[in-house]
Amino acid sequence: MRNAIVIISLSLALPAALAGEGSRKAPADPLLQQECGSCHVPFPPRLLGETAWHKLMGSLDKHFGSDATLDPKTRQAIEAYLVANAARQERLGTDGQSTLRITETAWYQREHDEVGRAVWQRPSIKRASNCAACHSQADQGSFSERQIHIPK
Numbered sequence: 001m002r003n004a005i006v007i008i009s010l011s012l013a014l015p016a017a018l019a020g021e022g023s024r025k026a027p028a029d030p031l032l033q034q035e036c037g038s039c040h041v042p043f044p045p046r047l048l049g050e051t052a053w054h055k056l057m058g059s060l061d062k063h064f065g066s067d068a069t070l071d072p073k074t075r076q077a078i079e080a081y082l083v084a085n086a087a088r089q090e091r092l093g094t095d096g097q098s099t100l101r102i103t104e105t106a107w108y109q110r111e112h113d114e115v116g117r118a119v120w121q122r123p124s125i126k127r128a129s130n131c132a133a134c135h136s137q138a139d140q141g142s143f144s145e146r147q148i149h150i151p152k
């Protein structure tokens, strides 16, 4: 089942790659997609800094109220990928402190400030971390402006 999902996602991501989207919008790493894309979309590594990724990967047993534990080898491989592709500087929250939540970073809040408060509360969206509600290709790691459709 998981393999099928990965294959389908990769073939869907191809047209975007051919359209010259550039490496920033390259499809998510297959291992990240498989292990971190089952409960939510595989969040792009560039949206958090190195310190945050190390902290997050070091506490997968207490992952935002979930248990996302991985075997040590898989965890190390994913952590290495995340850190290698992390934001150059630590992403800070609106309080100026490092945060493990992309949605709490000043960058995220600024990028999404045009989305009205009532929109976030729609049942079709519910939470800011539900990227796929608006970014139709988020499950493949792509957040291009052209693929944004805010649901009613």
Ligand code: HEC
Binding pocket: 035, 036, 037, 038, 039, 040, 043, 056, 063, 064, 065, 066, 067, 068, 078, 100, 101, 102, 103, 104, 127, 128, 129, 130
């Ligand atoms: C067992 C399910 C599960 C798995 C597997 C999982 N997560 Fe999560 N993750 C969650 C839940 C639940 C939340 C909190 C969602 C919320 O409160 O909006 C979350 C939140 C996050 C957030 C913060 C999102 C935000 O609000 O900005 C990040 C970053 C994240 N996960 C990364 C990962 C990474 C990296 C992996 C793979 C190593 C992973 N997750 C695997 C369940 C999971």
Ligand code: HEC
Binding pocket: 043, 044, 047, 102, 103, 111, 112, 114, 115, 119, 120, 125, 127, 128, 129, 130, 131, 132, 133, 134, 135, 143, 144, 145, 148, 150
């Ligand atoms: C309610 C709908 C909605 C949700 C949910 C949402 N976004 Fe967005 N996102 C937008 C809109 C609208 C923009 C702004 C497009 C513009 O004008 O540049 C945007 C912009 C972006 C951009 C910049 C795109 C570009 O090419 O300039 C990124 C990256 C992004 N979002 C990532 C995320 C991530 C990661 C999540 C989940 C943690 C998320 N978004 C959740 C609606 C949403």
